[in-house]
Amino acid sequence: MKFRRKVYDQLLAWKRRYDGSTAAMIEGARRVGKSTIAEEFGRNEYRSYVLIDFSEAGKGLLEMFDNFGERPDDLFMYISAQYSVKLYRRESLIIFDEVQKFPRARELIKSLVKDGRYDYIETGSLISIRENVKDIVIPSEEKKMRMYPMDFEEFCWAFGEDDLVDLIRTSFSELRPLPKSLHLRAMLLFKQYMMIGGMPQSVHAYLRNDRDFDAADDVKGDILELYRDDIMKIPASYASKVQSIFDQIPSFLSKHDKQVVLSDVTKGSTIDRYADTFFWLGNSMICNECFSVSDPDIGFSGTEDRRRVKCYMGDTGLLVTHTYRENGSVDPEVYRRIIDGEFNVNKGMLYENAISQMLVASGHRLFFYVLYDREAHRNEMEIDFLLSVGNAVDGRIIPVEVKSGPRYSTVSMDRFRKKFGDRIERCYVVHPAQLKVVDGVIRIPPYMAMCI
Known part of the structure; x- marks a missing residue:
């Protein structure tokens, strides 16, 4: 195929x-x-x-x-x-x-x-x-x-949904929602994309075996073992650190802020001790790193804070298997719950990882922004992804928040717009509902994230 x-x-x-x-x-x-x-x-x-x-x-x-x-x-x-x-x-x-x-x-x-x-x-x-x-x-x-795993558009092509992809792009550019029946069809494709991922062998096994999740999962399990074998071949001085971070990616992404907390890996650890670890994971393209910025303005690298990092899996289908595989397979109930949108599966982790994968495939480097309120001892703002458009002279920024459920707050986005509005090109909230524009914020379904 x-x-x-x-x-x-x-x-x-x-x-x-x-x-x-x-x-x-x-x-x-x-x-x-x-x-x-x-x-x-x-x-x-x-x-x-x-x-x-x-x-x-x-x-x-x-x-x-x-x-x-x-x-x-x-x-x-x-x-x-x-x-x-x-x-x-x-x-x-x-x-x-x-x-x-x-x-x-x-x-x-x-x-x-x-x-x-x-x-x-x-x-x-x-x-x-x-x-x-x-x-x-x-x-x-x-x-x-x-070359990355198949992006969502390539995934749709594999399913023969070329016309639907074209319609998604047209609807995004015109800021109008898809008809309800096509929206549901596109959402089902996106959920399959989260579960199967974009590794060609996994997609091939899924389609060849009449959309059998077990067949795809066997392939994904083999790929994860290949990654572990690769890790064991790198210099012993940091192989164990890479293995620790790799094994705990599902744990990190299950947390609210998704950040890697090194003290959870080894007590007293610092980012300097793990520099080679993140270098390896990023350059191997097994993971997509997302670094914090202290000043959300064009030229993110200038205020990049590598002490705060989120480490997404390069393929969300692999993340599903990495997270839920026990005794050699993923329980079919996991896939059913993801399709049905039940919240006892950490859907927020999967949604955010899938959006990170789609953004990277579109050529974006990933950054995020957090402003901590010391008096209230909580984050005042949390923006999942910051993207840039234009050049260093007249470029602008695009904040993106990811919401996996139908009910959510946009407090962080509202505060961010109020504080940095003169720097913003446009704002997106990715949510599992139809496209709509509310108070200047473009709310898009996840399948449209490939268009950002």
């Missing part, structure tokens, strides 16, 4: 624009579909292609890169013979899959691109981790592309 992925269009644009003058680098977490899309691109857009999987490459091939990397004639001859593929000048693609497993191949990209005979796509997990690049010269001849 093939899925339509947006990164394919990015690859087409890369091929047209650079015409062999740079390699494409697809970065992403494990199992998001990097190898599949690279191979599909090679099959469709070139006369021939070769996929070299460095996680399985034999000793002979690796030695060829070491010994003949600077002699491309010999290297190409060996690759062609090893894979029984004829290579055609300017009509063939060579894919370096899981290139972080063999950094030497990545280092050779500079000379291979300069040679100019073929095009190159690199794919990899944990590409930016320091341990994988410390001994090589990172080539500048790379066009990086980030």
Whole structure:
């Protein structure tokens, strides 16, 4: 089962624009579909292609890169013979899959691109981790592309709901709600997106098995184990810290403010001691980090406070399995309660994680804002996400709050608008009801978050 992925269009644009003058680098977490899309691109857009999987490459091939990397004639001859593929000048693609497993191949990209005979796509997990690049010269001849789990729009495409997605985008731009029947249909798709997630193998298992949650859950469980295996391979100096944070993500997100409290991990811990931990989780793209800002103005990085962080799972379907899987499976009752909107399942955690996933897939970095009232010993304002539009000179901010239930307060948003109104482009409250505009605040159903 093939899925339509947006990164394919990015690859087409890369091929047209650079015409062999740079390699494409697809970065992403494990199992998001990097190898599949690279191979599909090679099959469709070139006369021939070769996929070299460095996680399985034999000793002979690796030695060829070491010994003949600077002699491309010999290297190409060996690759062609090893894979029984004829290579055609300017009509063939060579894919370096899981290139972080063999950094030497990545280092050779500079000379291979300069040679100019073929095009190159690199794919990899944990590409930016320091341990994988410390001994090589990172080539500048790379066009990086980030690939995430399927976003909500891609998820809808997989279900054949192309027309509904188009209507959602039109309705959002015109600030008018969908007809009730289509709203209910879109909400059901969104709930499935929360439960199944966007990992292609999980979506494939779900659809192939007549929308069976157990089939999808088996795949998600395997992916979580792969992540744990990856964690165990990182330097021992901080592997246990990464494991601790990863295991407790559901616990952190179950709390009201969703923030990571390091004292809950290890007594007396500080953010400095966990710097490598969050570096690893963020760069592996297993998690989406969301940092606090002290001054909610354009250029969030200038007032970013890394001592306060929320750590969302990169895929909400994986979060469901991570949270609720016991004895090898998730109780079907959990899925029923999510579909029915029952509140004894922590729906707020799932909603907020799904919105974070949708925002990241749309290209946003995640920040949040909290103003603590010392006299009242409580938070005066809590804004779940702060986004920016425009540039550093005339840019504006977009506050976003996420509400999972039909009854909620907008006190924080109201106070935020009163205090920072001159900086705001527009405000959104994501809620499980129809789109409506109330006192200048745009209240949208969660399936429209992909449009922000």
